Amino acid sequence: MINELITPGADRQLKNHTSLGQIVRNTFTMAYRGLLKIRRTPEQLFDVTLQPIIFTLMFTYIFGGAISGNVHNYLPVIIPGILVQTVITTSIVTGVQLREDMDKGVFDRFKSLPIARIAPLSGALLADTVRYTIATLLTFSMGYIMGYRPEGGIGHVALAGILVIVCSWAISWIFAFFGVIARTASSVQGISMLVLFPLTFLSNAYVPVNTMPSWLQWFVNVNPVSHLVTAVRDLANTGTIGNDLLISLMGAAAIVVIFIPLTVRAYMHRT
Amino acid sequence: MTITNESDKEINSNWAVEARGLVKTFADNRAVDGVDMNVRTGTIYGVLGPNGAGKTTTIRMLSTLLKPDAGSARIFGHDIVREPHIVRQLIGVTGQYASVDETLSATENLIIFSRLLGLSRVEAKRKATDLLEEFGLTEAAKRPLKKFSGGMRRRLDLAASLIAQPPLIFLDEPTTGLDPRTRSQMWDTIRRLVKSGSTILLTTQYLDEADQLADRIAVIDRGRVIVEGTVDGLKASVGTSSLQLSIQNDKDILRACLLVENVLGVPTIMSPETRKITAPMANADLVTDLLLSLREAGIGLKEISVQRPTLDEVFLTITGHGVEPSKSNPLIGNHHEEAIQA
Numbered sequence: 001m002i003n004e005l006i007t008p009g010a011d012r013q014l015k016n017h018t019s020l021g022q023i024v025r026n027t028f029t030m031a032y033r034g035l036l037k038i039r040r041t042p043e044q045l046f047d048v049t050l051q052p053i054i055f056t057l058m059f060t061y062i063f064g065g066a067i068s069g070n071v072h073n074y075l076p077v078i079i080p081g082i083l084v085q086t087v088i089t090t091s092i093v094t095g096v097q098l099r100e101d102m103d104k105g106v107f108d109r110f111k112s113l114p115i116a117r118i119a120p121l122s123g124a125l126l127a128d129t130v131r132y133t134i135a136t137l138l139t140f141s142m143g144y145i146m147g148y149r150p151e152g153g154i155g156h157v158a159l160a161g162i163l164v165i166v167c168s169w170a171i172s173w174i175f176a177f178f179g180v181i182a183r184t185a186s187s188v189q190g191i192s193m194l195v196l197f198p199l200t201f202l203s204n205a206y207v208p209v210n211t212m213p214s215w216l217q218w219f220v221n222v223n224p225v226s227h228l229v230t231a232v233r234d235l236a237n238t239g240t241i242g243n244d245l246l247i248s249l250m251g252a253a254a255i256v257v258i259f260i261p262l263t264v265r266a267y268m269h270r271t
Numbered sequence: 272m273t274i275t276n277e278s279d280k281e282i283n284s285n286w287a288v289e290a291r292g293l294v295k296t297f298a299d300n301r302a303v304d305g306v307d308m309n310v311r312t313g314t315i316y317g318v319l320g321p322n323g324a325g326k327t328t329t330i331r332m333l334s335t336l337l338k339p340d341a342g343s344a345r346i347f348g349h350d351i352v353r354e355p356h357i358v359r360q361l362i363g364v365t366g367q368y369a370s371v372d373e374t375l376s377a378t379e380n381l382i383i384f385s386r387l388l389g390l391s392r393v394e395a396k397r398k399a400t401d402l403l404e405e406f407g408l409t410e411a412a413k414r415p416l417k418k419f420s421g422g423m424r425r426r427l428d429l430a431a432s433l434i435a436q437p438p439l440i441f442l443d444e445p446t447t448g449l450d451p452r453t454r455s456q457m458w459d460t461i462r463r464l465v466k467s468g469s470t471i472l473l474t475t476q477y478l479d480e481a482d483q484l485a486d487r488i489a490v491i492d493r494g495r496v497i498v499e500g501t502v503d504g505l506k507a508s509v510g511t512s513s514l515q516l517s518i519q520n521d522k523d524i525l526r527a528c529l530l531v532e533n534v535l536g537v538p539t540i541m542s543p544e545t546r547k548i549t550a551p552m553a554n555a556d557l558v559t560d561l562l563l564s565l566r567e568a569g570i571g572l573k574e575i576s577v578q579r580p581t582l583d584e585v586f587l588t589i590t591g592h593g594v595e596p597s598k599s600n601p602l603i604g605n606h607h608e609e610a611i612q613a
């Protein structure tokens with residue numbers, strides 16, 4: 001193959017931009033790479049496996065009696081809450097792993113190939129939706145085992161799961177941005193937790209909002225995580241679609257519109 | 272108009288690389304400090320320099336991985352800053368450190384790179400199989416790279432650079448750290464690549480390697496090209512070999528130096544600690560005269576040896592300072608020894 005004559009550089013027809021089709025193709029190839037890596041190192045799925053199981057058990061039995069009188073009545077409240085919290089938390093790993101990955105030599109090759117510049121990022125983030133899917137399935141399964149029977153039916157539960165996965169994918173662009181600008185993987189973890197902790201706990205995920213002081217209620221009500229939790233509860237528990245779903249999707253879209261360009265720009269500027 | 276286009280075209284096909292005044296500064300360190308370079312299509316161009324000279328930084332700029340702070344460069348006539356995407360379609364890059372995915376197998380790596388370059392699933396698979404066969408990696412195709420030796424990794428890295436059959440290939444220290452047998456295999460591969468019509472720009476710390484492979488070389492030091500020319504021309508300017516004399520008695524060393532300079536008619540380099548005198552040996556015949564004169568002057572010799580020019584001598588002669596011992600990689604020194612013996 002080496003001995004085949006190559007086309008001289010001056011005789012080649014070349015373009016100085018990537019087409020949308022190429023961006024999509026490159027992204028899927030990069031996502032394939034991400035999946036292969038997950039398959040090679042399944043131990044990195046520990047967190048998405050254990051967290052839904054432990055959190056669901058723990059929070060349900062700790063808060064169940066206090067908040068809803070008993071565990072069974074608490075399940076329709078807590079399962080959507082835990083689902084949102086767990087899956088969004090999982091998306092931090094995306095940023096951390098991106099930071100680790102970018103320091104490896106293979107990223108130099110990606111940068112020297114005539115591919116869409118965004119593909120190494122978008123592919124990694126797309127592959128990570130597999131992690132969110134695992135976390136979603138496990139959380140619902142744990143709920144089911146503990147007696148949760150969502151009245152919205154399987155179709156709406158599936159929709160709720162997809163909504164959470166899509167929103168987490170959008171949020172993962174924030175952590176991808178941290179991943180690109182941070183110096184070390186552990187600092188990505190640190191910053192991301194700092195952002196995410198108040199967002200997920202200062203929400204309606206675990207307790208009814210009307211039990212909180214009024215200044216806190218204000219924050220909890222504008223917190224996009226609360227809207228996502230409510231949207232999931234509506235879908236799973238009653239099979240209804242309300243404003244909260246719309247607000248969640250708009251929030252996700254806003255994150256994507258702001259953070260994809262920011263992240264790609266930071267990625268290209270980094271040497 | 273037509274005339275301009277014609278002459279443009281000619282320039283494009285003649286030169287694979289044209290760099291003018293490339294500069295890259297890291298903090299206050301001018302890693303590359305105004306490098307000019309012209310590489311003719313279809314040739315091997317060697318960039319020779321010690322650790323930290325700026326070789327990798329130069330290659331990273333030419334291969335669009337790093338933006339130059341000043342200067343410009345064109346690859347087959349395409350500007351590296353304005354048309355990076357076109358440049359990337361014309362080059363293959365094998366970096367100093369393997370740029371392949373450690374967690375994946377050799378086949379998976381090559382398939383992913385092939386798919387990224389637009390090959391179909393079937394074509395990508397075939398390409399991977401062919402390249403692995405070509406580089407003698409078929410046996411190890413399914414193993415994760417963590418279990419690969421340095422030489423295997425290098426070969427896979429080079430294979431990955433050849434998927435798109437690029438007309439220009441950058442090789443950053445392709446044989447550093449390889450054993451002599453693997454090194455000569457790499458040399459054969461490089462020669463075959465050029466036969467197929469590729470142009471190659473390689474960096475090396477070994478004069479020996481540049482000597483074996485390159486049509487022209489640039490010697491760089493502290494970010495500057497200090498000599499550029501054909502290998503023969505460079506060697507002639509240093510003296511084909513150098514003569515090393517160890518003097519028995521400390522106090523004779525200055526006299527001995529003067530004597531050597533008188534008889535051979537060349538400048539010498541003296542190191543008092545080791546009582547060694549080094550001088551370029553352009554004319555071997557004069558050494559007989561030198562030995563006789565030393566005897567007449569009553570200067571006792573402890574040891575005498577003749578060495579082919581090494582990078583150290585090239586540097587001593589051209590820059591007046593030696594190659595600084597590598598801080599980051601103590602192995603380099605050993606490899607250098609090996610290169611001298613080879």
Ligand SMILES: Nc1ncnc2c1ncn2[C@@H]1O[C@H](COP(=O)(O)OP(=O)(O)O)[C@@H](O)[C@H]1O
Nearest residue numbers: 297300302320321322323324325326327328329
């Ligand atoms: N990313 C970087 N940040 C800071 N300094 C760098 C960086 N890359 C290289 N250097 C410095 O630039 C100089 C040239 O390095 P390099 O191009 O790697 O040399 P060579 O490849 O010839 O060994 C060295 O002094 C090195 O320390």
Ligand SMILES: [Mg+2]
Nearest residue numbers: 326327328367
């Ligand atoms: Mg280097």
